Amino acid sequence: MKDATIEDLLPLAPLQEGLWYHSSYDESGADVYLGQWMFEFDAALDEQRLEGAARELLRRNASLRASFVQRRSGELVQVVVGEVPTPMTVVELGDRELAEVQRDERARRFDLAKAPLLRLLLVRRGEGRHALIMTVHHIVMDGWSASLLIEELFDLYASEPATLPARRPYRDYLAWLAGQDHDEAETAWRAALAEVSSPCLVAPADGGESPELAEFVELDLSAELTSELIEAAARHSVTLNIVVQAAWAIVLAQQTARKDIVLGVTVSGRSPELDGVEEMIGLFINTVPVCARIAGDTTLAELLHSLQDEQARLISYPYVGLSAIQKLAGLGRLFDTTFVFQNQPGGGDVREIEPGLTASLTDARDYNSFALSLQVTPGERLRLEVGYQAKLFERADVETLARQLHHVLDGLTGDPMTRIGDIPSLPRAQYDEMVERWNDTERPGLDTTLSSLFEARVRDKPKAVAISVGEESLTYAELNARANQLAHRFIADGEGPGRPIALLLPRSIEMVVAMLAAIKAGAGYIAMDPDDPTERLVVMLNDASPTSMVTMDDYAQRFSGLDMNFVALGQPRTTEEIRLLSRTDPTDADRTAPLDAREVAYVAYTSGSTGVPKGITVTHENVASLVLDERWREGKSDRVFAHSPQAFDATTYEVWVPLSIGGQIVMNAPGRFDQDDAARTIRDGGATSAYLTARLFNALVEENPGCLVGLREIWTGAETASPEVFRTALDKLPGVDLINVYGPTETTVFATRHVVRGPDAIGNATVSVGRALDNSRVYVLDDRMRPCPPGALGEIYIGGPRVARGYLGRPRLTSERFVCDPFGPPGTRMYRTGDLGWWHADGRLEFGGRSDHQAKIRGFRIEPAEVEAALTRQDEVAAAAVVVAANGSGEKVLNAYVVARSGLRIEVSELLARLARSLPRYMVPDGILVLDRLPLTDNGKLDRGALPDVQRAASATGREPRSKVESTLCTIWEEVLGVERVSIDDDFFELGGESLAAIRVVNRVRSELSSELAIQQLFLTPRIVELADGIGQQTPARPALRRRAAAG
Known part of the structure; x- marks a missing residue:
């Protein structure tokens, strides 16, 4: 109230500071830290009596008359006033539902600077019936206090206030809190977190700083299972709380594929040292980290007792704020899940x-900002409520998660010596669905060769155009005749099955002729990119040992030292020799050996972890399993836009899919990809389908989506897809099917697909890679080779006829990566991708990154170890490390760190130039930083987290401030963050800034620059060079808070 007397100014408890920050960050967002309770009455209420009871309730409890503001000094205070408006409103329900009224109440934000932060809504339901909805911001009370408050409200309704005992005020708790030994508490927490090496995050993406009100999935356990869990707790001498907590930890371990789990656990915070604390009203709870080690050989008894023991050791220190605890660990946010075991008083x-x-x-x-939460309410039937952020999780997935938790709880009632790894994570029915029904993809007819498939199309439609490049084109009959002539040349040279031919040609009709000819001769081919450095191509040739190479005359000169048979296309003599050869299809009678579906169709080279590229041998059967997928016969893939580099496995799709179904290759002109050329080729060639790497797809959709007009479907993959770009593409390219695909080269280009025809098919945080294509079997397995439940992170394995033969000349590596498929037909294999993923409840797959350091950049798979090997081969480099990082645009790039040999100097520009002569462009690091030494962990491994940012170190050696505002901001950041020197290009959060530091910065800006800076603005523009531009345009600072004298 305007004339209200200030009774008290109090500090904030640690959690109150955190809640104030969350509310202040986005003042237009939802209040996520709410509690809401609804009561329905069996008879009419006296509305005036209830309002009087509410007024008396606020008079008796000073904490309900508190508002929260920030003083000029930066200090946050609770302002307790003597009188506030009675927060009760009466409404008619009318034709609305009570649930709708509840939602509307939750949507109304509280202004933390205006007391009371409590609302009572009395709903008239007709016929003398009422419902009461109480909504409260948790900054003034927790759930325990709410139960006390509700009891007191009803007692005040039924009796005189004088008959009720007074409560001990919340200010006494704050005084007790100030007197605790915080140094001792921090020492205890630092020890508890000493072995935590990384945050434990369950959400598939960062939910940002503006969470939404959670949604809930509820599950009531049976009375029988509840009783068994209580008995199990008694047998182990632990609480029921600990038993359910253990089950939740096991589920989180399955979800994250981790053995060391950190989960948030909400504790009451009501110390028995403080008399009367059980009856006090205010915010006492705290959410603290609990660590659980869940190795497969850990027994149930060991897990339960470790959880109980750890929490017993820390029970005396529940008052240390989560922000302070996380700062002690030095890892930022430690967890994004929380566990609440409701144990509240009340009637x-x-x-x-x-x-x-x-x-x-x-x-x-009860609502909070965590991505995922579990609230447990004891009773005859234990109630589980899984809260989740709908922008991060799909409801069906959370329902499956709740069932998984139920399944694990059931497993905890057995033998205490049961090993955690032996507790089944899936019911049998779900196991069968995931392994069998989701993989029911086998199609007949795979025992065929590519030459047979192509020649059948030649017979079907000899005069149809098979390939076009600009004005030049060949029909199926013409292409077949030219390929046959070259195939007969190969056979005459002694080439055939088991002897793949090297193809070093620009993207052209000649390239496709050579591919077909190598296939028809039975030899297969090795696709090589003329743009790759000669040194790398020689490594590949030495590895594969082909006896023939098809190339252009000028390319052949690069390999004059090699003992090979060169077929130089374009040379008059070669052209004349081939022209005189037979135009008929080669048969086994012509070939050096019979050709069957198990022979090699091509060898594709990818980056190798040993520093040498490795060749993947792909058979005719593998490619047939791709091109015979029913999807290609829907009519949208009949004219495929071909633009990929020759050595990229997408060429398999661009060439063999159209030629196997009677379609047309619409080939972009040779040379680097150009948007204008692509638009012209798509338009003039009538292309209907294209594959674009995610990076290229993103760039075209954002910069020039018009160049893709005319296509009916766009396949994209090779890197993580952007939901925002997919939404833009749907808007800019109406009617086009967008297909997000996944699959390594070892499984013949594509293994899964997700068709996006509308926004409902796009997740909030990710775009699914969908379901298995025909002739693919896809599994997500844990470290014991067991199928992971939906939502649980595991390694992706791919089985079925698309799995390649293996790595050329590397039997040991082949046996490590191509393993027995225990779920498929006897004798079949599956490929261990090294990729992580998880299933949605409906059978859609999500890609979750790598389990190692391998990466895909610009669509190409890269082993950083190969780049490191290239660096350490340089005379002046003693040691090197290569990591994948995001550049300023969010794109993945390679960063390299090098250490010079003693007495030698590294010139970065010269080093980059030498790398470009031995590595493809996409493998040359974007930046190189010279270090005195590489940072190592205690066990001697590279400490990747300690590596400095290459771009910042190279470009932000630190621009000095150019104005008074920039200079003031630099000083503020240096003092708030304890950093010796700040440049205008430094990022606040990369320098160690967090929520409370942001509050201090905002306050310093207000006092020193007389400008009102929103916390959200600091998140949006975290660099001084950006932030300073808007400072002068901000609103003037608020006046300082002053205590008013009480009225006489």
Whole structure:
């Protein structure tokens, strides 16, 4: 109230500071730290009596009259005033549903600077019936306090205030808190977190700083299972809380594929040292990290006792704020899940207020900002409520997660010596669905060769155009005749099955002729990119040992020292020799050996972890399993836009799919990809389908989507897809099927696909890679080779006929990566991708990154170890490390760190130039930073987290401030963050800034620059050079808070 007297100014408890920050960050967003309770009454209420009871409730409890503001000094304070408006409103329900009224109440934001932060909404339901909805911001009270408050409200309704005892005020708790030994508490927490090496995050993406109100999935356990869990707790001498907590930890371990779990656990914070604390009203709870080690050989008893023991050691220090605890660990946010075991006082769900009037609690919800939470309410039947952020999780997935938790809880009631790894994570029915039904993809007809498939199309439609490049084109009959002539040349040279031919040609009709000819001769081919450095091509040739190479005359000169048979296309003599050869299809009678589906069709080279590229041998059967997929016969893939580099496995799709189904290759002109040329080729060639790497797809959609007009489907993959770009593409390219695909070269280009025809097919945080294509079997397995439940992170394995033969000349590596498929037909294999993923409940796959350091950049798979090997081969480099990082645009790039040999100097520009002569362009690091030594962990491994940012170190050696505003901001950051020197290009959060530091910066800006800076603005523009531009345009600072004298 405007004339209210300030009774008290109090500090904030640690959690109150955190809640104030969350509310202040986005003042237009939802209040996520709410509690809401709804009671329905069996008789009419006296509305005036209830309002009087509410008024008396606020008078008796000073904490309900508190508002929260920031002083000029930066200090946050609670302002307790003597009188506030009674926060009760009466409304008619009319034709609305109570749930709708509840939602509307939750959507109304509280202004933390205006007390009371509590609302009572009395709903008239007709026929003398009422419902009461109480909504409160958790900054003034926790769930325990709410139960006390509700009891007191009903007692005040039924009796005189003078008959009720007074409560001990919240200010006494704050005084007790200030007197605790915080140094001792920090020492205890630092020890508890000493072995935590990384955050434990479950959400598939960062939910940002503006969370939404959670949604909930509820599950009531049976009375029988509840009783068994209580008995299990008693057998182990632990609480039921610990038993359920253990089950939740096991589920999180399965979800994250981790053995060391950090989960948030909400503790009551009501120390028995403080007399009367159980009856106090205010915010006492705290969410603290709990560590659980869940190795497969850990027994159930060991897990339960370790959880109980750890929490017993820390029970005396529940008051240290989460922000301070996380700062001690030095890892930023430690977890994004929380566990709450409700253990609150109160009269139960049904309570008699007075004779003839009973209130029934029909809904109760506590909300928070965590991505995922579990609230457990004890009773005859244990109730589980899984709260989730809908922008991060799909409801069906959370329902599956709740069932998984139920399944694990059931497993905890057995033998205490049961090993955690032996507790089944899937019911049998779900196992069968995931392994069998989701992989029911086998199609007949794979025992065929590519030459047979192509020649059948020649017979079907000899005069149809098979390939076009600009104005030049060949029909199926013409292409077949030219390929046959070259194939007969290969056979005459002694080439055939088991002897792949090297193809070093620009993207052209000649390239496709050579591919077909190598296939028809039975030899297969090795596709090589003329743009790759000669040194790398020689390594590949030495590895594969082909006896023939098809190339252009000028390319052949690069390999004059090699003992090979060169077929130089374009040379008059070669052209004349081939022209005189037979135009008929070669047969096994012509070939050096019979050709069957198990022979090699091509060898594709990818980056190798040993520093040498490795060749993947792909058979005719493998490619047939791709091109015979029913999807290609839907009519949208009949004219395929071909633009990929020759050595990129997408060429398999661009060439063999159209030629196997009677379609047309619409080939972009040779040379680097050009948007204008692509648009012209798509338009003039009538292309209907194209594959674009995610990087290229993103660039074209954002910069020039018009160049893709005319296509009916766009396949994209090789890197993580952007939901925002997919939404833009749907808007800019109406009617086009967008298909997000996944599959390594070892499984013949594509293994899964997800068709996006509308926004409903795009997730909030990710774009799924979908379901298995025909002739692919896809599994997500844990470290014991067991199928992971939906939502649980595991390694992706791919089985089925698309799995390649193996790595050329590398039997040991082949046996490590191509392993027995225990779920497929006897004798079949599956490929261990090294990729991580998880299933949605409906069978869609999500890509979750790599389990190692391998990466895909610009669509190409890269082993950083190969780049490191190239660096250490340089005379002046003693040691090197290569990591994948994001550049300023969010794109993945390679960063290299090098250490010079003693007495030698590294010139970065010269080093980059030499790398470009031995590595493809996409493998040359974007930046190189010279270090005195590489940072190592205690066990001697590279400490990747300690490597400095290459771009910042190279470009931001630190621009000095150019204005008074920039200079002031640099000083503020240096002092707030404890950093010796700040440049205008430094990022606040990369320098160690966090929420409370942001509050201090905002306050310093207000006092020193007389400008009102929103916390959100600091997140949006975290660099001084950007932030300073807007400072002068901000609103003037608020006046300082002053205590007013009490009225006489």
